[in-house]
Amino acid sequence: MPVPQHVFDPPFNIVRSSHVVLDVVDLNKSVEFYDNIIGLHVEDRDDTTAYLRGSEEHQHHSVVLRKAEQSAAARLGFKVGSEADLDKAGSWFAEHGVLYSFVDRPFQGRTLHVTDPFGFRLEFYATMDKRPHLLRRYERYKGCHPQRLDHFNVFAAETQDTIDFYARLGFRLTEYAEEDGDGGRIAAAWMHRKGNVHDFAITNGKGPRLHHFAYWVPGPLNIIHLCDVMASRGLALERGPGRHGISNAFFLYVRDPDGHRIELYCSDYQTMDHDHEPLRWSLRDPRRQTLWGAPAPRSWFEQGSPFPGQEVREPVFVADVVIAD
Structure with missing residues (x-):
């Protein structure tokens, strides 16, 4: 089957994969696993949601854990180059018949939600709250x-x-x-x-x-x-x-x-x-x-x-x- 050609002028600029939003049944148990076993760092949490990140990451979170009745992969998150890229993305999805919506998400502001034609639920954002990276904070490594x-x-x-x-x-x-x-x-x-x-x-x-x-x-x-x-x-x-x-x-x-x-x-x-x-x-x-x-x-x-x-x-x-x- 055809190997796709590289596209160097895409309709909007996706910078990288950024974060995953997971639905979990027992939030405390999940936080314990990602914090104390895997070694991610908890940045914020309440009774329903926890935000964690790796030690090199300046961004506020790269995993969001949401308390839910059933476990699921809620969203895959990607960072785009600018706020203008969010608007370009919305226009492109609309042009191609893909439903989208703009929502406001904690710590990342204006966020574009879309389900692609194959059923993958995505979110795009341009700017996330920053945190000091912990790369040299070896006393916090787990x-x-x-x-x-x-x-x-x-x-x-x-x-x-x-x-x-x-x-x-x-x-x-x-x-x-x-x-x-x-x-x-x-x-x-x-x-x-x-x-x-x-x-x-x-x-x-x-x-x-x-x-x-x-x-x-x-x-x-x-x-x-x-x-x-x-x-x-x-x-x-x-x-x-x-x-x-x-x-x-x-x-x-x-x-x-x-x-x-x-x-x-x-x-x-x-x-x-x-x-x-x-x-x-x-x-x-x-x-x-x-x-x-x-x-x-x-x-x-x-x-x-x-x-x-x-x-x-x-x-x-x-x-x-x-x-x-």
Whole structure:
């Protein structure tokens, strides 16, 4: 299937992935997990909502936890370049028949809410309240010392159409997994705005669902330390540690108390050159998922967080994937 061309003059300027809004059933339990086990920092909270961030982040939050009756991925948040870009985004979505609304959100002000044509619920903002970064406040480090939110990965039922849509918004392809032979279909794509491997990864599967969101950590030893922390608490690891061929990432996947999946991640590479060529992976090559490490469990392929009010659809095709033994 076609590899999308880079778009260097998108209709509005998306700077990067910024934050995720999660619905959680037990707010206290979730805050305990993200604060004391993962190691994010609580900036503000009340009885219904908590805001947390990584130690490198100046922005007020990169995870919002909202108390709800059912767990869900409420919104994926992206930062745009300016207030004018918010208006350009609204105009573009209106022109293309996508419903949107402007709302006011705590600590980030005017925010554009939109559900894309594939059911992913997004929000865009230009300016968020700032906080002093905590990078040198080592006495406050806990867990795996997460530095910053890095990317989202989603299950998409219409993989090619979803890839093409986000390419039009300026997301540039860095790596992709494709069937071999004439007419081979793309089963997954890694796309970026900020100049590393990805801000947004699109994976073939039952969707729309959030597969995971990821935090960058300083190095592999931080991930190993989190394994020890979770084991000492009697908590299970879903997958890893290991290394992906895709993105070269050293990784660990864990689940929060509501089942939302978090990746702790380091060791990818820069992709900001305008002539950066996307790397193709064959679906028959097991190294793309697991360069080394234990094979992924069934849950990693099948489970994800739904978006509120969005029907989960079967994928357009079922990819013939070789999985590492």
